Amino acid sequence: MTKTLLKSSPTNRLDAIVEGLFHASNMALKHADMPLSRMPEYFMAVHVAQHIAKSFANFGYRLEASVKQTLSDAGVDESEIDDLLKIDDLRGNGRFDLVLRTDKRGMPAHVMEFKRGSRSAHLAKDLIRLAHVTKTVHAGARLETNYLVFTTKKSQERLLLMLQAAEAERRFNHPRARGQVSCTLKRYHPIPHWAKDDDSRTARHMAVAVFEVRYKS
Template sequence: MPEYFMAVHVAQHVAKSFANFGYRLEASVKQTLADAGVDDDEIDDLMGNDDLRGNGRFDLVLRTGKKGTPAHVLEFKRGSRSAHLLKDLIRLAYVTRTVHAGARLETNYLVFTTKKSEERLLTMLQEQEAERRRNHPRARSQVAYSLKRYHPIRHWAKDDNNRNPLHMAVAVFEVSYKS
């Protein structure tokens, strides 16, 4: 699974580079919220929420070293299929909304590979947001995200012995929730 491969490499890098961070791979949503200080009764209420997908797992949760408190959630995706990208951003924003004020999970990150140009990627998200506002007028402007990094990577077709370059990039979005 490419997503797991990306998560493992990022986790290893964080562990080697920052003595004050640990991590948990494939962390339970429920356990992550409990570790972040969300009350058990509130967690039970949240488990059925479609935006959070509470019975699922997060690809990678960075944790503070001393107490092991969740600090950031990172989700990894291969590709930027238009049907899923905004939903993933909403899920990560919802985590921020769910934890109590002052909790460490103020920002989360979506990391993915894409063949789209930076401009096309941002245009696609604007179109998805416009459609979401039409379908859910009360939900507008709640998800705050910004493209923090767009890094082209070397890529070529599988059987191309000449390795003619094709466009591919890694995009990193920082996600939060606006009230």
């Protein structure tokens, strides 16, 4: 029986991200004998990309996508791109972990960054980077909603406190962006985990989490 492909929506995109992470976790346990939290970040990105491409009618993807090329493909003027690439927080000479692209014209639709672990400083930098993208390109559906995806030992409460602190820092350092971009914890689900070198595999807390970075129209 042919599977009916989904049309993208804010809710089922988030569901598909988590489903891709669960699949990655199962593959890591089965084939690498390791919990997902100790696999490379690229491993998560590949499984999420493949799952989304198989689930939706309107998405392709690019892994390790050039920041400059992504902005250009999204319709940002070349002169504006040159100015944006000078912003340290955007890391314009680098790459995005995963960019979902619409199937018809290959237009960039959503940027995803992946992190193994949840050090507050590291997550804050990626949230600020995604906020720059969201604020810069928000015409129609182009890059107006982006995602930070990560494994974490933190509770939901600690993540929310971290998010509040990151938002306060971003608004202080970038006052013109105040009120234009929202960052929200949208998904949080436990996954199997045990301590390194623990032959008894005693269960420890670990979760996958998704922050949504969205332009507020």
